[in-house]
Structure formats: C-alpha cells, structure tokens
C-alpha cells in the first residue's frame with residue numbers, strides 16, 4: 001500500500017480487500033496473525049517500511065478492534081505474542097521483507113513463521129506468482145486440511161478459472177498497453193482459448209509496422225516485428241480473429257497540449273504518433289465486445305493518463321459494462337486497466353476487478369502460480 005511522507009496511507013484498496021477474510025476468521029472464533037510485505041526494503045528494518053504505520057487504519061477497518069503489533073515477525077517476541085492471542089484477537093507482525101529470507105523463499109525462515117499459527121491462509125493474490133517464504137514455501141509445514149485460500153484469493157482464482165478454462169463463447173480478450181514484448185506470452189496462450197483478440201494501445205503499432213504500414217513516430221518495438229507477424233499468422237491458422245484499431249487519434253508530440261487529429265492506424269503521417277484508438281476503432285471494438293459472452297481486459301487503449309487520449313479507453317470500459325449488464329462475464333486486471341475502470345467509475349459495473357498485476361498476467365500466460373499451487377496441491 002502506498003504511504004506518503006507522513007506515513008499516511010494514500011490508497012487502502014489492498015487493506016480493504018483483506019478485511020473480509022480477517023473478519024470471517026474472527027467471527028468463526030479464531031484469532032488472526034497477519035503477515036505481510038510493505039514496499040521493497042533493501043537493508044533490513046527501515047522506519048519507512050514498518051507495518052506499525054498501518055495499525056491505526058487497520059483497527060478502523062476492523063470496527064475499532066485493538067491490534068497487537070509484533071516488532072519482529074519471528075523470534076521470542078513474535079512467539080510470545082502469538083501464543084498469548086485469544087479468540088477474536090489480532091496480531092500484526094512486522095514487515096516480512098525486513099528478512100532477506102522472505103523473498104529468497106528460505107525454508108528455515110518459513111518454518112519459523114509456520115510455528116506461530118495453527119492453520120495457514122493465503123490471501124495474497126498480488127504476490128501469488130512469487131515463491132516467497134510466507135506466500136508459498138510455508139505451505140509444506142501444514143497438512144493439506146490446514147492450508148486455505150482467503151476470500152480474496154478464492155474470488156481471484158474462481159474468476160480467473162471462469163475465463164481461462166471455462167469461458168462461455170464468444171470469448172474476447174482485450175489486450176492493450178505500451179509494449180508487445182510484455183504481452184507475447186499472454187497472447188499466445190489466449191490464441192488457444194479466445195474467439196477474438198482486440199489489440200489496442202501503443203503495442204498495436206508494432207503490428208501495423210509488421211504488416212508494412214506507416215506509423216510515423218508511434219511506439220514501435222523494432223525487434224518484435226517478426227514476433228508480431230508470427231502472432232498474426234498463428235491466429236489465422238487457429239481461426240482466432242485479431243482486431244487491430246482501424247484508426248487512431250494522432251498527435252504531433254507526446255504531451256497534453258499536442259495538436260490532435262485522426263488517421264488510419266496504418267497510415268500515420270510522418271512526425272505524428274498514435275496515442276489513442278480512433279472513432280471507427282471504438283465502434284469496431286464495441287461491436288465485438290457487445291457480442292461476447294466472456295470478456296478479459298488487460299491494458300489501456302491509449303495514453304489514458306492524458307485527457308485528450310482517454311476517450312478510447314473510456315469507451316471500451318463502457319462497452320464492457322454494457323455487455324456485463326446484459327449477462328456477459330467480464331474480468332478486468334492489470335494496474336492500468338484497473339486504474340481506468342476506477343477513474344471512469346465502471347468498477348461496480350464489471351463482473352470482477354482483479355487485485356493482481358504480474359500475478360494475473362502470469363496466470364493468463366498459463367503458468368502455475370506458486371501461491372495458488374501451495375494451497376491446492
């Protein structure tokens with residue numbers, strides 16, 4: 001969770017997401033020991049990354065419940081405080097990342113953590129793609145019946161399954177963002193599953209260039225032109241329809257006061273760059289989305305951080321909300337698309353908004369996530 005210079009929480013989304021699981025355990029007569037990361041401390045204990053800054057807000061979200069704080073996540077103090085916990089009480093341990101062993105997935109460290117509790121509940125989808133001590137390695141110290149998903153993790157896995165393995169067809173995947181290179185594996189995996197793949201954002205121009213188009217000074221990964229061509233060929237072979245934006249909103253510079261016009265995406269004038277999908281592309285994409293029963297969205301359609309170039313992303317969010325209202329299942333994931341649905345006020349109108357960035361991408365690349373496997377296997 002982001003904190004400002006005075007250690008005030010600036011966005012509590014992730015803490016809020018953990019509350020239902022904590023409350024369930026307390027209401028069911030358990031006590032809760034909370035173990036978490038905060039930031040990326042490099043050299044052991046650092047004031048800036050102490051979880052003590054979270055105690056007050058956590059208490060507020062738990063209806064004023066007193067929170068015990070452990071100054072260390074292992075050792076005498078942690079063991080003592082954990083063993084004294086009574087039903088209905090909460091102990092928050094200090095940042096696990098103050099120990100390098102956490103990220104290394106050190107087994108001895110995981111063993112020490114495991115001794116503190118009777119069961120292990122993993123509710124950390126955001127780090128499910130990493131084999132850290134507390135989020136994966138710890139599992140081996142608990143028998144299967146004492147390892148659980150928290151409610152957040154359960155929701156993420158069920159929604160992910162619904163799209164990845166049980167998608168009702170037609171299934172459209174909308175992939176955007178800046179770089180093709182980040183999205184190759186996810187597109188390849190989706191070619192096995194989706195009916196349609198919509199490609200928007202800066203990455204689309206590498207595809208246009210690969211097809212011989214003029215893209216002006218739009219984003220392009222020269223070293224991925226062959227990859228883009230291959231993906232298009234593969235899609236054709238598999239009968240998956242790839243939709244690229246037929247037109248683009250173009251600008252004479254990457255700035256909010258740029259001159260703006262519209263051009264075909266494969267014929268951007270010299271010196272100009274595509275920064276959003278154009279009106280025809282919006283209509284084209286909206287049509288596909290409205291006809292789909294399952295919708296996955298990862299990555300913005302343009303530089304949505306600037307008002308002039310956010311219309312495409314906003315319209316796609318709206319089309320997804322409309323399709324959802326008519327009964328389609330929609331999953332939105334990845335930092336920027338989630339920021340976009342929040343900004344445009346559509347988060348309540350899609351079926352599921354994932355809290356995972358890297359974890360969600362790897363899940364849809366078809367990889368086994370250690371944090372999920374640790375509970376299930």
Ligand code: AMP
Pocket residue numbers: 176177178179182200201202203219274275276299300301302303304305336
């Ligand atoms: P990614 O991190 O790859 O998901 O990409 C997200 C970023 O891509 C956002 O910050 C967008 O501003 C940026 N982006 C989207 N479309 C374009 C575009 N046409 N040109 C440059 N950047 C873009």
